[in-house]
C-alpha cells in the first residue's frame with residue numbers, strides 16, 4: 722500500500738533531483754577548481770601580485786583547497802568548508818592581515834583574470850554567470866581594503 726505524502730518539512734527529500742544553483746550552473750567542482758588553480762598560478766607567477774603573494778604562506782596548497790571549498794559553498798554547492806569551519810567568515814579569516822587598496826586590487830584583478838582565463842578555455846559552463854561572479858568577488862575584495 723502506498724504511504725500518504727509526508728507533511729513533515731524535516732523529512733529527507735525523496736527526489737534525486739538537485740536544485741539548480743550558481744555552483745551547478747557554472748559547471749560545479751571542476752569549474753571552481755579551474756578558477757582557483759588559475760588564481761593561485763597567477764599569484765605565484767606574475768610579479769604584479771608580489772605584495773599579495775608575500776602576505777600568504779610559502780605553501781599555497783592549503784589555500785588552493787580552502788578557497789575552492791569556500792567558493793563552492795558560497796555559490797550554493799556542497800557546504801563542507803562551512804561545516805568544517807564553523808563560525809568563520811570573511812572578516813574573521815582576514816582579521817590578522819592589513820589589507821590595503823594595493824593588495825585588495827591585486828586580489829580583485831587576479832580573480833578577474835582567473836575567471837576570464839577559465840571562460841576562454843571553455844572551463845565555465847555559463848560564461849555570463851562566471852563574469853557576474855567575478856564582478857561580485859572583485860567588489861567584495863575591493864570593499865575589504867581599509
Ligand code: HEM
Pocket residue numbers: 773776777778779784787788791814815818820824825826828829858861862863865866
Ligand atoms: C581583499 C583582498 C584579499 C587579500 C589581500 C587576502 C589575503 C588572504 C591571506 C593573506 C590569507 C591567509 C593565507 C595563508 O594562510 O597562507 C587569506 C585566506 C583566505 N582568504 Fe583571502 N584575501 C583577500 C580576499 C579574499 C576574498 C574576496 C575571499 C573570498 C571570496 C577570500 C577567501 C579566503 C579564504 C577562504 C582563505 C583561507 C582561510 C583558511 O583556510 O584559513 N579572500 N586571504
